[in-house]
Amino acid sequence: MTRDTDAPPPRFPGYDVLAKWDSPSFDDTTRGVLAARLDAVPPRRWLTEAEWALLDAINARLLPQPERAHPIPITPWIDAMLHDDRGEGFRHPDMPPLRAAWRQGLAAVDDEAHRLHDLPFVRLGADAQDAVLQAIADGRAVSPRWQGLEVKRFFIHHLLKTAAGIYYAHPLAWNEIGFGGPASPRGYVRLGFDSRDPWEATEAP
């Protein structure tokens, strides 16, 4: 019986996209990019220590990884994005600039936790943290700290979309979903229904 809080059972057991590192599916440019992602996880530079801890706690609920001793890092890459002030190329007129939106939004999440549970977000249990985040996701937030920040948009387009983008850019996530991963220069040969090249993941029966 799978509980809601359990990691999904391995659907592609034994598949490791990085086993193709020295194969014709990887080129030097891609190896360089992935080596940086795996080995050069950036240090904290922009968030305060408290903000980092709060964001890390939020990310642990947005993409829980209870089965991993070394979870896919998410918070460091958001800090790097904020340090570089690197946005998506647009913002809604009702949203502050990137850095200001994140700083205000994180403070508002924490205030929401205080209002609902009388504790900072990081000290709540997982269920209580999820309840805080669900209230925000549903637009049921009550903190005045959201003033000037659209609550749902901050949750979906800042917190969640960013975290999901980072998680699913990691090879461990590719293993989890059976994605072929980097594919240059070899590419693929078998394209049709139920067709698998030998260098693709095998799904558990």
Added chain:
Amino acid sequence: MSGRHAPRTGAGRAPDVFERGGWVTMCEYDDDEAVDFAIVGAGAGGATLACKLAEAGFSVVVLEAGPFWRPLEDFASDEEAQQQLYWLDERISGGADALALGGNNSGWGVGGSTVHFSMISLRFRPEWFQARSRLGYGVDWPITYAELAPYYEEAERALAVSGPVRYPWGPPRGRYPYREHEMNAAGLVLARGAEKMGIPWAAVPLATVSAPRGKSPPCVYRGFCNFGCATNAKQSALIVWIPRALAAGAEVRDLAMAGRIELGADGRATGVHYRRNDQWRFQRARNVVVSGYAIETPRLLLNSACDRFPHGLANSSGLVGTHLTTHAGPGMWAGFDEDIRWYKGPPNMAVCEHWNYTDDGKDFHGGYAFMSQGPLPRAWAQLLVTERHRWGMALRREMTDYNHMAGFVAVAETEPRPSNRVELSDVRDRHGLPVAHVTFAYSDNDRRLQDHARRFMGEMLEAAGGATPWTSDDTSHILGTCRMGTDRETSVVDADGRSWDVENLWICDGSLFPTAGGVNPSLTIQALACRMGARIRALAARGEL
């Protein structure tokens, strides 16, 4: 040295896109030398026109805001790293249906968005050029399909489009230069559904080669097409038009941001102010062409306001920036028992244009095509987040169905309306220039059209065996903000892309489109550029430039 941070062209050379570390010879012009044409932007419009004008013997300088990519070295097989291909400088986007900018509908670098486009190379339906008089909606173009058809053929040959022997829609046509690609499972889902419903479908004519061509190897179906082709199978403007333009004597300046077009006392443009290597410079030119796509082109004109044109250069009509259209992209998605593995091959391999060519049974004006899909994991996860609001373990569980998903997304026409527009914001970019403020909302017709597309695509997915289809929203392509026309009161430029107000100022990109049509615009932009090249040559021969 990374091309993202320092210009690569100069000292008489430009990168050879076909060779690691290689260079090709490049002509160079002094800023003070009035070139025949200064072209702003090196995408589908600017690169194509640069090639045609240089090959016709004109002196040409192309100013491109982004880098000169080396595909064999710069393009990783990686979604995250390849976000570098987008225009990520800030823009403000609002309105009731605010557009997501900076992604698929933008480009940054020589080749523009053709570097990451899906390679879909479809012609417009002939009647769309006279949408108002023949179909009763929108507005007529100032040219006919018959006038553009030879240039469609030229563009298809230049891109060596790989397409089916028989394309089921549109007027009879010759064969595509290259044979169609083998269909992937994601495309076979569309084929199966269409056949069950008795509706035609086709392999998408794609600008990636199915057999070797010059220095391009055949496509290996690596599936990262929307993140830059690392093998040069994709026939982007970067590897098709730019090498030809350079060989014919054009100069391309990368990381050169145009800020303002200067108008002389005689009412003619005298050149372009641009910033490169942190220095503002001025390129003199006898003609200026703006090819920055439908946001940056009106932005540059608006930022070039002067005494004679206080509301923006070439804007006596007040239409610069208005009538912005996009392609709505309603999607339908479903799970299948079979392995689909939609990450393999070009992302959109099968197409249905039924509702572009069928006028009966519609409760809306306009048309739409839809294609099979192949989102990579980062994009797919972000779609589950923004469209289904999945998070936590529910997101991780749903993502494990990735290899069994298939779906269709429409390229759906929206109406040109004056209230959908580009204006200037108070916010300034890193060059000190006011950024674009984009406002967009769907009309009732736009919504009915999308509802129709959702119903039809959902039926087809179910006919193909998909379980419980669900829907998503998106947009692609931005068009129409400097529309071409037959009348200076109702358009910004004439049928040749020439400004009504400033006779040596031209526009060549998707901004020209009076209506959006229901297909991807890149082939039409390139055909228009080929036609403009021929028209400018003819005008010059008559002394009418």
